[in-house]
Amino acid sequence: MAEITMIQAINEAMRQEMERDERVIVLGEDVGTNGGVFRATDGLLEQFGDQRVFDTPLAESGIIGTSIGLAVNGFRPIAEIQFLGFVYQAMDQLAAQAARIRFRSAGRFTCPIVVRSPYGGGVRTPELHSDALEALFTHSPGLKVVMPSNAYDAKGLLIAAIRDEDPVLFLEPMKLYRAFRMEVPEEPYEIPLGKARIVKEGEDVTIISWGATVPLVAKLAAEMKAQGVDAEVIDLRCLQPLDIDTIMQSVEKTGRVMIVHEAVKTNGFGAEIAALISERALFSLSAPIVRVTGYDTPYPVPSVEDDWLPNAARIVEGVQTLMRY
Amino acid sequence: MFDQNELQFEMVQLLDENGNGDEQELASFSDEFLVTLYRWMRKARVIDERLLKMQRQGRIGTYAPFSGQEAAQIGSVMALRKDDWIFPSYREIAACLVHGLPLAQIFQYVRGRVIGKRMPDDLNIFPIQIIIGAQTLHATGCAWATKLKGETQVSVCYFGDGATSEGDFHEALNFAAVYRVPVIFFCQNNHYAISVPVHKQTASRTIAQKALAYGMKGVLVDGNDALAVYKTMKQAVEAARNGEGPMLIEALTYRLGPHTTADDPTKYRNAEEVEQWKRKKDPLHRLRVLLEKRGLWTEAQEEAWVAQVNEEVTAAYEEATANETGSLVDIFDYVYGKPSKLLQEQQQEVARRKQRKEVK
């Protein structure tokens, strides 16, 4: 097995699906000749030609809106939004149009598109390039929201997303694109959407995270073990559909819950998880649920972003708070 | 490219307000075609008036009447092939009917039934769009797919003058022209977007001329002249099918009634203006004059046809309401191909409530 980065895994997933199914096409800004600003689509234009890979006009609503028409008429478009902060330009087409085609047509039409977008902080981008906006889209019934945290998952989840009959928002933590390599099978494989991964088993506390923050949480959990706190770490991988069973099993075992995400705290997806746990397992809890998240401000300027993001100090402190109960 | 885009402020018209026109031009339409066209228009008017009445009686929900726009809608759809795609907004009931949507289904739609949203499987009609302008991009994408597959359907997108202010309209025209896809943007300029007159919507002299900026052809047509609309559309469809790319058609028309059953047009339109369009420019009137001149239509035929359509409407309404089923439980089936566990739980809750007869 080859050791590859997440961006290579994403590229490989698209390439293999385009080889397998000629209905799969790629469109977006700079995805063709340039191979994407992060090189996610590198080589696809050369291999598949300009009738499968499209450098579109610079228009996010146009990219997603035309993908809907392409999907309804037989294609399986993979649309790239260059940075997630630009998705506001296409809010209606993604959240109201793509998400609802099945519903608005009472099942006559489906919309098998994948909208890929890099997101996440810690990489010193200009304004509106780093925002974690996943919660907005978990509020749009009909959309699936997938957020891989490593190369292996990224490949399997992206292949599953491309094969899915429903629209999928596939959010790629840009900080992790080249952060580390891991062994990824060369052949195509699927990781079912809606199945969380237990990164590390543990008895004392459950830490739930997804996307960009998972590697940090995993690293800290390993360090905590040495200090006598045995944390169970869950990487949700998908927010919609949500693997509620894995969450509940872990919460019932540990009785302590911390949720870590990059997005702002208020109405972040962590709030939803906390509510679900309180509805289902309030009396299994020995401590209030702790959330370690971005603060309720716009994503800040580069000089302070490391302090704004959920970092090691804040995560460790959160676990200590939980363990005091 | 520029020569393709000669600014045309002149309006295509074959039939004037009194039913007169260039004889040679008019001779190209067969009697049978003219009668079919008129029958559809008359039928649509009856249906529209009945729907409006039914809304007032509380038998259907909010409704957006189209009377006055029959020529634009029917003239354009009649130029299409059965397998061409149409992308309607809420005002294109007549267009949908002519393209094959059963009347009973229209009743289900306006009565807010779950199944009313589902277009029959053999009809290429996109779900009725509520968000202004959003369908322009879907039509462009659909036409793009047609082109990539090497097929020959044309996609036709319907929208109003208000929609041309939305970003999606501009993105759609731009994509369509860049990729030269077989899509026709059909704007029914009925002079108002709810209460806002078209001169406050855009500073362009015409909407058709906006095509110029995108590198496509634009045509202004008298939208109350069914023959001019038909001819213009026929040309656009042929060009699109031949790979000549998209076209923007502006059909100048007028809605005689309110925007929807929820507004009062006397607040933003003066009676004189409405009278003008009603008396002088009614699209049904001028075609009927032509038919009468050709000896193709009489008062007796008119009465018989209206009576027949009225019966048809009553029957369709009865058909649509006889076995009205559809429950809150059903809507969960249309969110995802396979519902998530949390969604299933909610559906089960509703099913329990249904069993206890707390919900329909």
Ligand SMILES: Cc1ncc(C[n+]2csc(CCOP(=O)(O)OP(=O)(O)O)c2C)c(N)n1
């Ligand atoms: C995005 C959006 N904004 C506003 C509305 C509310 N609205 C519904 S119809 C309408 C006017 C549309 O006018 P026009 O495009 O000219 O079409 P017409 O109704 O005249 O056929 C408005 C403002 C809407 N449905 N969608």
